[in-house]
Amino acid sequence: MTTLPETTALILIDVQQAFNDPSWGARNNPDAEARIAELLGHWRARGRPLFHIQHRRERPASLFHIDGPGFAFKPQAQPLAGEPVLHKDVNSAFIGTDLEARLRAAGVTALVIAGLTTDHCVSTTTRMAGNYGFETYIVGDACATFERTGPDGRHYGAEQMHDIALASLHREFATVVSTREVVAALA
Template sequence: MKALPLNAALISIDVQQAFNDPGWGQRNNPDAEQRIAALLAAWRNTGRPIFHVQHRSASPTGLFRPGTPGYLHKQEGQPQPGEPVIVKSVNSSFIGTDLEARLRAAGIGVLVIMGLTTDHCVSTTTRMAGNLGFDTYFVADATATFERTGPDGRHYTAEQMHDTALASLHGEFATVVWSQEVLAALAA
């Protein structure tokens, strides 16, 4: 990983309590939240910008409804005062929000992205970031996802879903990196 400019932004996506619901099924990477917390702490120590993204359910019965515990950030991903929180209602953090405008106004061209879940909102945001011309890094071990069943009934483990998402993103929309690489780049 190359050196990170002083205005590289860390984007933390949907690190919310709704993902604690057992209805999601089996999950991979149980250490993702600890890595997210470590990256947030290290990033804050450098004074670089951080943006938190929070999903808001459009459905009145959704797990991410405002006013419910699921809408709240997990302890490891809590925004600190002064760190912007971008509220979205679709998979991409760029659709229906001012995230791109904020990044452009601040002259930010490098994004480091982490959060939940690998193959949904984090991947969708990463794909759009790459398409919008940002130099984008996706932190593989600071993301996690859940098992899925395909339309043909085949089961895919959480690790399979995670790994195929990484393979689809790397080299096309982003550079996939691991948290230790990001921490080393911040320390350099």
């Protein structure tokens, strides 16, 4: 990555308070939100297009219920007035939203994606972005996920889940990059 064209948009996925709940278990990359804030600051300073994606659920017991505290954005990714916020009900930011139409209307050709969680909504959105033909970058150090238990009861640590998700995306659906690389490519 040398430079990012002016037609590159930043997509921040589900940087929400719900992921602070201890029920998720152990998490990797405690610095993800700081990296997201760094990306967002540089992006805003250059006036590039950006989109905030917010997961929502109608079920009152959900951590993402629209009236619950988990629905709120984390302070590091709080949208400013006028910045687009798209609400999704499934893993992909492209399903049930007008994200693709907005990107096409804005002439966006490339996407930089970061957020929570690496192996769920970030991965699903990244896969679809690649399938839709966008030049797609996923910022590995600006994503995080949680430990998981497989159907056979086997435990997978959060770092392992994160690394495998990135490895699965790299060179197939997107290019995995770092915050430092993205910031340098914006200069």
